[in-house]
Amino acid sequence: MHHRRLIHVAIFLLIFVLYSLFKKSPPPPSVKIELPVKPLKAFIYSAYYYPTSKSLGDNALALLMSINLPPTPHFSTPDFKEIIISAENSTSSIVVRTPHHKVNYNDHCLIMTIFATAQLIPNVEKIKMVSDDGMTEIPFTKPSYVNRDVVVCVAPLFVSEQWQNFLFAVHIYKKYGAFVNLYLISAVNTFYNLMKEYEEAGYLSIKPWVYVKFSGIPKAIADTNSQIELRSQAAAQSDCLLQYKEAAKFIMFFELEDVIIPRLAPTYVKEFQQLFNSDQLSYIYYQRENYNAVVTRYGGRFSLKNMFGSLTYKNFREAGKSVVDPLRVNYTSLHFPSHVPEIEKYIVSENVITHIKTVDWVDIIEDPNEKQVVEPLYYNGTSETIISKKDILDLEKDFRKMRKQLQLKKTLSKLPRIRYYSVLAYKCYTMKYYDLYYFNRRSGITCPGPLYCKFKQHPKINCMQANVTYSSMRKLLPITYYYATDPHFSEDIGCHAH
Ligand SMILES: *[C@@H]1O[C@H](CO)[C@@H](O)[C@H](O)[C@H]1NC(C)=O
Ligand SMILES: *[C@@H]1O[C@H](CO)[C@@H](O)[C@H](O)[C@H]1NC(C)=O
Ligand SMILES: *[C@@H]1O[C@H](CO)[C@@H](O)[C@H](O)[C@H]1NC(C)=O
Ligand SMILES: *[C@@H]1O[C@H](CO)[C@@H](O)[C@H](O)[C@H]1NC(C)=O
Numbered sequence: 001m002h003h004r005r006l007i008h009v010a011i012f013l014l015i016f017v018l019y020s021l022f023k024k025s026p027p028p029p030s031v032k033i034e035l036p037v038k039p040l041k042a043f044i045y046s047a048y049y050y051p052t053s054k055s056l057g058d059n060a061l062a063l064l065m066s067i068n069l070p071p072t073p074h075f076s077t078p079d080f081k082e083i084i085i086s087a088e089n090s091t092s093s094i095v096v097r098t099p100h101h102k103v104n105y106n107d108h109c110l111i112m113t114i115f116a117t118a119q120l121i122p123n124v125e126k127i128k129m130v131s132d133d134g135m136t137e138i139p140f141t142k143p144s145y146v147n148r149d150v151v152v153c154v155a156p157l158f159v160s161e162q163w164q165n166f167l168f169a170v171h172i173y174k175k176y177g178a179f180v181n182l183y184l185i186s187a188v189n190t191f192y193n194l195m196k197e198y199e200e201a202g203y204l205s206i207k208p209w210v211y212v213k214f215s216g217i218p219k220a221i222a223d224t225n226s227q228i229e230l231r232s233q234a235a236a237q238s239d240c241l242l243q244y245k246e247a248a249k250f251i252m253f254f255e256l257e258d259v260i261i262p263r264l265a266p267t268y269v270k271e272f273q274q275l276f277n278s279d280q281l282s283y284i285y286y287q288r289e290n291y292n293a294v295v296t297r298y299g300g301r302f303s304l305k306n307m308f309g310s311l312t313y314k315n316f317r318e319a320g321k322s323v324v325d326p327l328r329v330n331y332t333s334l335h336f337p338s339h340v341p342e343i344e345k346y347i348v349s350e351n352v353i354t355h356i357k358t359v360d361w362v363d364i365i366e367d368p369n370e371k372q373v374v375e376p377l378y379y380n381g382t383s384e385t386i387i388s389k390k391d392i393l394d395l396e397k398d399f400r401k402m403r404k405q406l407q408l409k410k411t412l413s414k415l416p417r418i419r420y421y422s423v424l425a426y427k428c429y430t431m432k433y434y435d436l437y438y439f440n441r442r443s444g445i446t447c448p449g450p451l452y453c454k455f456k457q458h459p460k461i462n463c464m465q466a467n468v469t470y471s472s473m474r475k476l477l478p479i480t481y482y483y484a485t486d487p488h489f490s491e492d493i494g495c496h497a498h
Contacts (some may be wrong), residue, residue: 013045040080040479041222042067043212045232046239047140047483049124053246055327061085061127061140062117062242064103064235064331065481066212068222069112080478084130087120094121104234104333109447110227111212112236115331123161131476138483144247148179149269152252153240155233155334156183156209159455159463159495163191164295165256165356168307170203170401171395172259177267178252180204181244183236185211186465188421189491190414193276197411201402208487210465215472215482226449230334238331245326252323253332254353258288261387263351272323275348282328282344285336288318289379290357297361299412300380305396306365308387309374311354317379318355320347352379354386361419420458421495428453453497463495 003165053060069080098118105112120127152173154157173180184206187195199206212224212232219225226404237253244251250272252260262271275284294310296302322336328344329337336345354376366372373392375385406412429448468484 017028021253038068038221039104039475039477040067040069041214041217042479042481043214043224044129044138044212044481044483045235046242047127047138048143048245049127049140050143050246051122055115055245056330057119059120059122059124060117061087061120061124062115062245062330064113064115064238064242066111066113066224066228066235067479068110068227068231069114078169083116084117085120086128086130086135087124088115088126088128089121089123090125092121092323096120101331101339103238103331104338106229106447107370108445109229109449111222111224113229113232113238115238117330123448129479129481131479131481133460134474136474136476136481138481139485142473143243143245146247147246148244148353149180149267150250150252150272151240151244152178152180152254153244154182155236155253155255156179156231156236157256158185158231158497159183159188159425160256161191161416161419161422162256162359163194163299163415164293164307164359164361166191166195166198167302167399168293168304168356169256169259170198171304171398172261174203175391175395175398176260176262177269179248179361181207181240182256183209183240184464184466184489185209185231186463186493186495188416188495189462189464190411190416192464192489193409194406194411194415195197197406197409201405205239208292208465208489210484210487213470213482213484214480215470223449225451227447228450234331234333234431237334241324241326241329248326249273249322251326252321253334254321255355257356258321258353259356260286260351260353261391271351275346275350276325280344281346282340283322283337284322284346284348285322286348286351287320288353288355290314290316290318290355291376292358292360293356294362294365296365297363297417299415301365302412303396303411304399305373305392308392309372309378311356311376311386313377313379314357317352318357321353331462340396352404361417362384420461421455421463424455425453425497451497455495455497457492457494461495462491463487463493464491465493465496466490467493 041434042065046066048062050060052058083100084097086095096118100114100116103113103115127140128137165307182204214222264271264274291311295307319335378384378386467490469486470484473480473482
């Protein structure tokens with residue numbers, strides 16, 4: 001009893017002495033308050049290994065990733081200047097360090113896209129990303145080596161319904177010699193079925209575009225719902241560039257609403273060769289002129305001829321789009337590769353992009369079998385037309401050939417007759433982004449992230465949406481790498497914005 005009380009007194013005295021000592025000690029030296037350093041999280045979209053490459057060097061690796069690097073110098077950044085990669089083949093291994101480059105820059109978004117490339121060794125079997133306290137083996141693929149004149153990379157579609165624009169674009173691209181690589185996040189399922197039929201017929205390749213996710217990582221560290229610009233469109237376009245870098249003579253970065261009818265030559269490749277011909281150009285930039293189209297809402301009555309005949313110029317232009325020489329460009333942002341010097345660019349005055357800005361879906365439209373062909377006018381107010389009568393008829397013939405194939409499965413007659421999600425998406429982006437942007441109230445702008453718009457689901461309209469498997473990763477410092485595997489389309493997710 002007595003003993004225990006003594007211990008209490010001793011503890012009390014000890015605490016008192018410590019307290020006094022602490023109280024008398026001089027104040028700590030003033031230190032700059034540092035924001036806590038966030039651990040870095042990088043999501044790898046693409047890892048291409050080039051056994052040979054005319055522009056990146058042989059055995060090169062090209063990487064594209066989204067990373068939670070803060071966009072301004074005011075945030076405290078961990079020291080992350082280089083990416084470290086380890087590669088193994090059956091006989092040897094190598095570790096390389098390489099700088100990374102910003103693909104796009106939106107100072108409202110806390111997650112950005114970066115590019116890096118490095119030369120590895122022949123016949124690589126394993127690639128690992130190196131962190132201070134561990135390594136992450138990543139999957140990689142080889143790019144395409146099938147020679148093509150022109151590839152058009154179509155920016156990711158989401159909750160897409162505009163099948164008329166799709167038919168218009170794919171037939172035009174095929175006729176003038178471009179292969180279509182289309183990224184798809186989601187589309188109304190009857191429209192998806194149409195795309196698949198065209199893919200089988202060799203008009204295009206559909207590539208699922210995935211939603212970035214860092215499994216088990218809280219929003220405070222990396223908010224993939226709201227901090228990735230425009231569903232990583234720039235990353236998708238850059239992925240396409242890397243995939244066809246060795247295969248294509250020219251690559252166009254367009255949206256589904258954008259088409260070019262060549263004016264200088266009968267094909268894209270010849271028009272581009274003429275325009276690139278002069279100097280050491282890396283890319284050419286076409287202006288986009290806005291048009292309205294009037295189309296039937298009934299798949300069974302659609303005709304390209306009628307769609308051409310309905311085009312009217314809206315008297316204003318949109319920010320343009322580019323066509324690049326893939327040997328001279330490694331990555332691109334949305335409208336042009338912004339890191340390439342201005343002198344390597346040519347602004348095309350000889351032709352423009354026809355941009356289908358608005359589309360009216362109507363009930364009554366002339367009989368598609370009607371012989372009359374109307375050539376739509378070129379934007380510049382002269383009697384020049386966008387396309388010749390002969391070309392319109394060639395395109396119509398090609399469409400009718402496809403239509404015959406599609407009749408069996410009734411693919412066309414099942415297409416959507418009303419617009420629902422595309423209207424919601426248009427309203428949301430116009431209200432929350434473009435209006436603020438164009439009317440210079442930019443302070444109201446926030447990052448246009450994947451869940452920027454939320455859509456009330458329509459009970460009768462379902463979507464096919466890209467889905468993947470996300471692996472959860474052991475946390476490494478200063479950076480953890482993530483990736484997705486097994487991309488596929490699923491009907492069980494719904495029609496959502498990401
Ligand atoms: C593309 O990458 C290669 C290999 O690193 C480099 O030599 C070239 O300068 C890069 N091109 C551009 C435009 O950055
Ligand atoms: C592995 O890489 C080394 C180093 O570059 C190279 O000499 C060797 O030929 C490669 N092995 C194979 C099987 O390609
Ligand atoms: C309109 O475009 C055509 C074709 O590029 C060109 O020949 C013509 O000079 C242009 N006219 C005007 C008024 O700009
Ligand atoms: C998405 O893919 C994952 C992995 O394959 C699967 O577990 C999940 O059920 C899928 N989700 C849907 C809605 O299909």
